[in-house]
Amino acid sequence: MSENFSNLAVMPDVQSSYDPRQIAIQRVGIRKVKSPLLIKQEAEQVQASVGEWTLTVYLPESEKGTHMSRFVSLLANYRQTAMDVSVFKQMANEMLTLLNAEKGDITVTFPYFINKKAPVSGVESLMDYQVTWQANASKESIEFVMTVVVPVMSLCPCSKAISAYGAHNQRSHITVEVVSEQIYSMDDVIKLIEKQASSELWGLLKRHDEKYVTEYSYDNPKFVEDLIRDVAVAIKTLPGIQRYKIEAENFESIHNHSAYAVIEG
Numbered sequence: 207m208s209e210n211f212s213n214l215a216v217m218p219d220v221q222s223s224y225d226p227r228q229i230a231i232q233r234v235g236i237r238k239v240k241s242p243l244l245i246k247q248e249a250e251q252v253q254a255s256v257g258e259w260t261l262t263v264y265l266p267e268s269e270k271g272t273h274m275s276r277f278v279s280l281l282a283n284y285r286q287t288a289m290d291v292s293v294f295k296q297m298a299n300e301m302l303t304l305l306n307a308e309k310g311d312i313t314v315t316f317p318y319f320i321n322k323k324a325p326v327s328g329v330e331s332l333m334d335y336q337v338t339w340q341a342n343a344s345k346e347s348i349e350f351v352m353t354v355v356v357p358v359m360s361l362c363p364c365s366k367a368i369s370a371y372g373a374h375n376q377r378s379h380i381t382v383e384v385v386s387e388q389i390y391s392m393d394d395v396i397k398l399i400e401k402q403a404s405s406e407l408w409g410l411l412k413r414h415d416e417k418y419v420t421e422y423s424y425d426n427p428k429f430v431e432d433l434i435r436d437v438a439v440a441i442k443t444l445p446g447i448q449r450y451k452i453e454a455e456n457f458e459s460i461h462n463h464s465a466y467a468v469i470e471g
């Protein structure tokens with residue numbers, strides 16, 4: 207590229223001009239940006255993932271445009287940094303400074319992997335979970351919101367009660383959004399949610415494990431209502447929890463639609 211960046215000084219900066227319409231914009235920026243992400247884990251381990259990012263700021267009524275290129279530079283600056291919640295909040299703070307903004311939000315959604323042991327054989331495999339971190343920043347404070355999507359199994363109590371043998375069962379997604387001053391371990395929250403299901407899932411199961419999972423889920427039948435209430439009871443035990451939203455979606459195996467429930471607290 208033969209671009210001479212000194213020419214930038216003589217280029218009109220349209221974004222910085224005055225806007226006569228006098229309408230503020232609550233959020234403007236970039237979204238659906240895929241960028242590598244390093245996640246700091248316990249015991250100083252780092253997990254490599256890929257994030258889908260949204261970065262926005264509040265734009266006052268007098269300003270025509272924001273500085274889109276600066277969001278991308280910010281992302282690039284953090285590409286090699288092992289992220290934890292405090293680094294993520296620091297990134298949100300830096301965005302406000304870089305964009306001269308009063309307020310701004312950063313959201314990143316990424317696959318997070320946990321190494322699990324099968325229940326009988328103990329064979330190890332990875333399970334992936336979708337995690338979202340959101341920082342809602344202002345000059346005074348930063349709110350951190352964590353969302354996890356945990357796939358589990360649910361087995362229908364009605365089907366079990368009325369059938370001579372068997373019971374329909376399906377994969378379910380439990381989505382939990384939590385807001386707290388405290389920083390929760392992603393692994394702990396995911397495990398807490400999994401324990402409420404008819405059965406948790408594993409990436410790899412041998413025949414002994416499969417028998418165990420089949421019988422365990424048969425002994426733990428749950429309607430979508432049971433599932434979501436049990437998750438709510440568990441989530442309420444998290445220390446310092448300020449707000450939560452739980453969704454349970456059962457991808458019914460006897461219907462071509464889902465059973466669905468929401469609890470907010």
Ligand SMILES: Nc1nc2c(ncn2[C@@H]2O[C@H](COP(=O)(O)OP(=O)(O)OP(=O)(O)O)[C@@H](O)[C@H]2O)c(=O)[nH]1
Nearest residue numbers: 214218219220221222270271272273274275276277
């Ligand atoms: N604000 C804004 N910029 C856009 C949009 N679409 C594309 N851009 C472009 O984003 C590019 C980068 O914008 P800036 O960050 O203001 O670029 P810059 O002026 O070179 O950089 P700074 O001096 O750091 O502000 C420009 O080429 C804009 O035209 C849009 O909808 N809004």
